[in-house]
Amino acid sequence: MFKWKDNFSVNIESIDxxxxxxxxxxNSLYEIVSIKDGVDRYDEIVEVLHSLMDYAVYHFSFEEKVMVDNGYPKFEQHKRQHDSFITKVRSIDEEEIDEMQKKIGMDLIIFIANWIENHILKTDMEYKEFLNDKGVY
Ligand SMILES: [Fe+2]
Ligand SMILES: [Fe+2]
Known part of the structure; x- marks a missing residue:
């Protein structure tokens, strides 16, 4: 589903x-939601949701530190996108997942796909040259 390509690279190893x-x-969310055996996947979906949340928080604070340390001029607007991602993931109601597993799982997959397209491939890409020029690889 989500396939890494070389042109997704921001040329900073840790961030890639x-x-x-x-x-x-x-991808693990996609796999869970795609299984069509009618088995209840609530626990698995909630687990993936939590790992998405935790990893996003970790990644965003890492990225934000690199930007701040290097005086990246578009930091504020970049951070706003991170914050809205967290707000959105946090707003997913776990009780609702219980009732509408497939629907919410698929919505979340679309949300992640849009995030890759609009944030990683656009907003993150904007710091590539700036940070590379500062010697961050
Ligand atoms: Fe990022
Ligand atoms: Fe970012």
Missing amino acids: EQHKELFKIG
């Missing part, structure tokens, strides 16, 4: 690794 990890979490 973290982005790949987020792809992995997206």
Whole structure:
């Protein structure tokens, strides 16, 4: 589902690794939601949701520190996108997942896909040259 390509690289090794990890979490969610055996997957979906949350918090604070340490001029607007991602993931109601597992799982997959497209491939990409020029690889 979520496949890493070389042009997704921001040319900073640690951040690329973290982005790949987020792809992995997206893929495990996709796998769970795609199984059509009618078995209740509530616990698994909630577990993936929590790992997405935890990993996003970790990755965002890492990225934000690199930006602040290097005086990245577009830090504020970048951070706002991170914050809205967290708010959105946090707003997913676990009781609702219980009733509408497939629907919420699929919505979340679409949300992650949009995030990759609009944040990693656009907003994150904007710091690539700036940070590389500062010697961050
Ligand atoms: Fe990122
Ligand atoms: Fe970012």
